[in-house]
Amino acid sequence: MEPIAALDEIAFRLERELAPSFKVKAFRRAADALAGIPASTLPEQVRDGSLRRTKGIGNSTFDVINEAISGQVPGYLQKVRDRAEPLLGSQAGAPDDVGSAIRGDLHTHSEWTDGTTPIDKMVDAARWLGREYIALTDHSPNLTIANGLSAARLTDQLYVVAQLNKQHDDIQVLSGIEVDILESGELDQTPEMLDRLNVVVASVHSKLRADEKTMTERMLRGIAHPRTNVLGHCTGRLVKGSRGTRPPSTFDAERVFAACAANDVAIEINSRPERQDPPDDLIRLALDVGCLFSIDSDAHAPGHLDFLSYGAERAQRNGVPIDRIVTTWPVDRLLEWSRAAS
CATH class of the missing domain: 1.10.150 (DNA polymerase; domain 1)
Incomplete structure (x- = not known):
């Protein structure tokens, strides 16, 4: 070889x-x-x-x-x-197998912020795994610890994404961002830049121990923003790993999930082993409320892209129907839903 x-x-x-x-x-x-x-x-x-x-x-x-x-x-x-587990999609599953149905990934990072590798390496790994599309969602300016992207740097990144799409016809690289939901509930990027993106994942990264009322209102304002597509790792918890553990944030999950359903915002099933976010009981609550879901890797390196298998297993175990998982949709349907079809 x-x-x-x-x-x-x-x-x-x-x-x-x-x-x-x-x-x-x-x-x-x-x-x-x-x-x-x-x-x-x-x-x-x-x-x-x-x-x-x-x-x-x-x-x-x-x-x-x-x-x-x-x-x-x-x-x-x-x-x-x-010694490896089978790669996601390497074996044909039953018609209702979530893992076999996944087509893409809406939450990934590169070395432009806190990822470890260049964008092209992430795309090559996604192609090797057979993904049909992958969204590049590096961090927004407020997350300075992760070297979040200013509007100018994000503009530069959009050019790189466009060039990659010219090079490959077997995968579509979607422009995106993991944007902070600020304490005010506003999204941490200019409206002009958000309007240029295919996918917007909105997440809370600060003041995670705020009281229930404060956190709920903050999340509701972020979800109501017309460019929010996915609510990222909604509880912020860490259950294991090198960063230690962290309890879930406190918020009114029924109100938050109802707002997601009303605004056509998907709840992310974050597949990172240290997050497993949301917990199973909240997945079931979101399902009952009528939410869509997005099974995402939150990859910070090429090998993390296959974490989707963990999220798929959790969705399967909690009875999430395949058609309510946006990352099982063809890219045209996905872009129509994200209100950013070109």
């Missing part, structure tokens, strides 16, 4: 299993180093040992490259494949 493909797949699968970042970075650095070496000279550089002295190539990555150009599946790659 191609050495770069082997290195990228190892990095992807390590990200998928939440391996330490230094391991992932070693394989991504090696892939970047190989990208600058002509393929015709690579076998000789392996044989004479000069590749070992190339910046970004370590012992483990050298072994992967050597085995790949020798026509083998590298041992390291086979090991991570053997």
Whole structure:
């Protein structure tokens, strides 16, 4: 197999299993180093040992490259494949299987804010997974800790998205944002920029311990904004992981979900293992109220894109019908719903 493909797949699968970042970075650095070496000279550089002295190539990555150009599946790659869960969509499911029905992902991040990799790497991974569309939803300006995008930077990003769509005919990259719902309930981006986007995920990222009345009113104002499409990780909870745990925010879920249903805003089923947001009881409440849902990865690295399998399992377990999950819809229907069809 191609050495770069082997290195990228190892990095992807390590990200998928939440391996330490230094391991992932070693394989991504090696892939970047190989990208600058002509393929015709690579076998000789392996044989004479000069590749070992190339910046970004370590012992483990050298072994992967050597085995790949020798026509083998590298041992390291086979090991991570053997211990991995099946990738979402890799096996045909029953007609009512949520995982098999998912077509896209409306919540992903790149290195433009707090993601780890360039946009094109995220798109390549989504293509490899068979996604039909993926929304790039980097953070908004108020989230300075994540290097949130100003209107000017978001404008620059829209150009990158347009260029990627010219390059690929097997996936559609949707322009988007994960916009903060500010304490006032306003959305943290200019109306002009929001109007240019395909998808707007609105989330609360600050003052998560506010009292129930304050949080409820804040969320209701954000949901009522005509450009809000998805309510992101609605409770803000963390149930495990390197950032520790965090209790869910307190709000009137029945009022919030009723507002989502009335405004055609989907409730996100956030698939990140440390979030599992909303909890199962709130998924069932949103279902009873009549809400739509969006199963999203909230990916910050290529390997995180396959977290959708966790969200799909939770939706399946709680009886969410496939047709009420917007990320199972064809892209034309999705864009018509998001009020941003071009």
